[in-house]
Amino acid sequence: xxxxxxxxxxxxxxxxxxxxxxxxxxxxxxxxxxxxxxxxxxxxxxxxxxxxxxxxxxxxxxxxxxxxxxxxxxxxxxxxxxxxxxxxxxxxxxxxxxxxxxxxxxxxxxxxxxxxxxxxxxxxxxxxxxxxxxxxxxxxxxxxxxxxxxxxxxxxxxxxxxxxxxxxxxxxxxxxxxxxxxxxxxxxxxxxxxxxxxxxxxxxxxxxxxxxxxxxxxxxxxxxxxxxxxxxxxxxxxxxxxxxxxxxxxxxxxxxxxxxxxxxxxxxxxxxxxxxxxxxx
Numbered sequence: 001x002x003x004x005x006x007x008x009x010x011x012x013x014x015x016x017x018x019x020x021x022x023x024x025x026x027x028x029x030x031x032x033x034x035x036x037x038x039x040x041x042x043x044x045x046x047x048x049x050x051x052x053x054x055x056x057x058x059x060x061x062x063x064x065x066x067x068x069x070x071x072x073x074x075x076x077x078x079x080x081x082x083x084x085x086x087x088x089x090x091x092x093x094x095x096x097x098x099x100x101x102x103x104x105x106x107x108x109x110x111x112x113x114x115x116x117x118x119x120x121x122x123x124x125x126x127x128x129x130x131x132x133x134x135x136x137x138x139x140x141x142x143x144x145x146x147x148x149x150x151x152x153x154x155x156x157x158x159x160x161x162x163x164x165x166x167x168x169x170x171x172x173x174x175x176x177x178x179x180x181x182x183x184x185x186x187x188x189x190x191x192x193x194x195x196x197x198x199x200x201x202x203x204x205x206x207x208x209x210x211x212x213x214x215x216x217x218x219x220x221x222x223x224x225x226x227x228x229x230x231x232x233x234x235x236x237x238x239x240x241x242x243x244x245x246x247x248x249x250x251x252x253x254x255x256x257x258x259x260x261x262x263x264x265x266x267x268x269x270x271x272x273x274x275x276x277x278x279x280x281x
Contacts, residue, residue, distance in 0.1 A: 047220035049247075050257040051228045051240065052143065052172065052196075054100055057082040062232040066093070068240055073257045075100035075143050075172075078114035078132035091138035096256045098172070099139040101132055103147030105176070111146065118150055122159040129163050140258060143172035143196075143229075144182065151180040161189040170261045172196065174229060187268075192261040200230035200240070209239045217250050224267070225260055 052073045053065045057080040065074065066089065073096035076086050090097045102115035111117075114132035116125055133139060142164060150156055151173065160182075164171055170192040173183040186193035198216040200209055213228070220226035230236045247254055255263075 046251050046253045047217075048225045048253050048255045048260060048263070049216055049220045049228060050225070050255055050260040051230065051244070052098065052257055053232055053236075054143070054145065054174070054229050055231050056100070057086050061234075062086070063089075064234060064237050065232040066090075068237065069244055069254060070095045071254045071256050072240070072244075073098055073141075075145075076136045076139070077102070077112060077145065078135045080113070080135075083135040084137065087136045087138040096140060096258050097136065097138040098141040098143055098257070099133055099136045099169075100145045101129065101142055102145040103150040105146035105150075106148045107146075109146065116150060116156060116160070118153060118156065120156065125156060125159045126163050129160065133167070139169065141170040141172060141261070144174045144176065146176055147174065147180075147182075148177040151182040152177060154181055154185060157182050157185040158189070161186050161191050164191050165189050170194075170258065172227065172257065172261075192265055194225075194227055194257075194261050194264050196229045197226040198228045200228050201233060201236040204233055204235040206235070206239055209236065210243075213239070213243050217252055220252055221250075225264060227257065227260065 050073065051068075051071075052075050053068070054075045055077060056062050056065065056074045057077040060082065062082065063086070065072075070093050074086065074090045075098040076083055076090075077100050087097050102111040102113075104111065104115065104117040114128060114135070116128055120128065144151055161171065164186070171182070171186045173180055173186070173193065173195040175196045180195075183193050183195050197219050198212050200212050200216075202212075203209070216226050216228045230240060244254055
């Protein structure tokens, strides 16, 4: 395969500069396809969903969520009685662990320990993130708990994403407001990122949860991927236990959120390469 890549690159040597740019752009797209083909071949017919259980760690009852498939990620609140315990148990299962970092909301609701607020300076934000992360030591990613006020502001998001870049953590924007800039700032800082598409359990009625889950499947089939956030309510766990077991009937796969952010990043790179190729005329 390496020899093929080298041979393809050599055709750029004896052509004019404009054509060389076209060939190089084509080569980059071809190389990306070759490198990702083994991953994509197994998924070519299927849409993918990722599920995150938020608010883990407040009570021992939350441990019921461990009955869900290990592809389901747990986003754990910091500095609670069960933060470190749930972090370790989930990691031992090879389950994706995330830090569910509290961020200031427009509602003014109490945020709990480890929260980031709009009045913090960069040093305070970094210190808060570091302390929160130390209580969820197995975290490989972060998403926001509440945050409808903070995620609208570029300044605290810039500091947050700079910290995540240094720690090599991905970010999922929970999208608690449609005015959130969090995902855009994450991408501008090179942080692997995505956003929540569906909240499963605003209402704990199984009929309403099914409406949201069917919307999740529709989005996944339309765009290839979709992200669902739910909570460790007994009703939610019961619903997901049944619904996730039937995914194959819909030609949809459940994948870890860490895999989804990588797939979406590859898609963005491929789209960018194609746009560059089109513009080189």
